[in-house]
Amino acid sequence: MKALIYEGPKKVAVREVEKPVPKEGQALIRIDYCGICGSDIGIYSGTHPRAKAPLVLGHEFVGVIEDISGDSNGFQVGDRVAPYPLISCGHCFACRNGRPHVCDTLKIIGIDLDGGVAEYVCCDTDVLFKVPASVSSKVAGIIEPLAVAVHTLHRAGFKPMDSIVIMGAGPIGALVGVVAKHSGASRIIISDFDQARLEMAAKLGFDAVNSKEANLTQYVRQATNGDGADIVFECTGAESAALEMTTPCRTDGMICLVGVHKAPHPVALADMHFRELNMTATRVYTKRDFGQAVELTQRISDELELLISHVLPLSDCANVFDMIHDPQVPTVKVMVDCRR
Template sequence: MMQAVMTTPGVIEYREVPVPEVGPDQIKVKMKKIGVCGSDIHVYHGKHPYTSYPVVQGHEVSAEVVEVGSNVQDFVPGDKVTIQPQVVCGKCYPCTHGMYNDCEVLKVMGFQTTGMASEYFVTEAAKALKLPDHMSYDHGAMIEPLAVAVHAVRRAGDMEGKQVLVLGGGPIGNLVAQTARAMGAKRVLLSELSAYRLETAHTCGIETVNPNERDLLEAIEDTFGSDRADYIFECVGINQTMDQAIRYARKGSTIMVVGVFGDLGTINMGFVQDHELTLKGSAMYRVEDYVKAIELVGDGKIEFDALITDHVPFTRYLDAYKLIDEQKDRAMKVIIDMEE
């Protein structure tokens, strides 16, 4: 089978490798779609701090089961699935306390261990989740980023009747806004600078503000009233938006740190103390977040199509990165098609 190997930053070689054998607790899948995300681009540019080369990428996937191991009861050939890309130890403190997404020696497929950019892939059946038959493979590949959003929204707390501010309208910010709404938020406002991403949020039915055009605090108070937002999600990963989150929080707001920060930030700790803010991080997801993500999509509560901006065939993998670099904010989610 063909496998796409990034041998060094910016270079992908296609290698012919044997199709792996299926163990008793494993399944073999035929890969259908692979989503490309910001972390993949860091690997492409050689700027991902925890990835060495050569590396096989691919962690947002949909696939079809083609073979199941002798002990596997939950899957049959023909099932549509997505696969959780985390490889965890099962022994450390987070793993033994229901937080395996924070495993002390966490490996993620496509970064620290072999990803799924190959025609076939063999995985533990326990990492696979069945997708409904009517779900398209494109949407199946979007379940992973949606699970990131679901995890963040659940960690924030109960959404019922709450007011939610989302800072950042990239794929994750957009999906956080949609998820908060789907899980009962009364009002959701998304702040973003890119006209294209604001338009995408509109298409998804999300209220927006461009803080370059309008004072952010004024927009917050117009939308939510003087009580502002109960929950604020930082989905960019830069100091400026983290600062906005803390500055424009209400006393007692909860701030979720969802963005991936490349630099050390400086924030107003005085506000965190005096305004009794709750500051929580959110990292990846657990199986229950995948289950909820699949359920939300099944219930028609998430708009994916507006986020899928481009398709690139597997044989031209690098074009996905070139396209994202060229298109910048206009490339939301690029999907690699395994079959042309």
């Protein structure tokens, strides 16, 4: 079968590899689509701390069951499914206390073992979710990052009529906005400096602020009668955002770290004291979040479709990271069609 293989820093190739065989309790899934994630970009760059070459990339995938070995868990050949790609140890403190998604030794399909930018992959049947018939496979390829957004709103304690600020209009920031809109947000302000992403955010109904041309905090204060936003979602992981994220937030508001800050960054901690701000962070999602994301796709398919800027065939996707890094190519969500 064909697969996109990470072969080392800044080196990927589409190769013929052996088709996997399902073990007891696993399903063989013929992949329809697989999304390219920020963590895939990190792997390609050689900066991911766990991913080791050679590796089949991809954890945002959807496909059709072609074979099942052993316990089917109610699934059957022909079912279209989206697998929950997290693998937990079951023994650490987090796993023992109902938080397996932050397992001490968490592993993820496509990062720690071969993933879904391929024609086939094997997954345990107890992590599969059936995709609603009304949802296209291309849109269903966004279920995994959509689950990140669902979990993010849960972690932030979002409530209907909350006003929110999203720093970063990439796929995760945009999805946080979409979920918030459909959960009853009163106002959604999103910032970025990428014009294509800002235009996409405006089409989704958000107030889009170009952070190169306008001061985000001033914009938010003016839009909220001087109060500030109920929740600020920091989705960039950038140093400048870490320093600014306290100022658009109202007194006793919530700041939710979504983008991963891989290096220590300055934070205006005095703001945390003087306005009694709250801060939380988020990592991936629970199985419940994933299931909610699957159900939500039925209501927001048209908006999810807007996020997909490019679709590449598996047979010709070896240049996908060059395309994503090209400033002349305005990418938002890039999908690989694994049927071609």
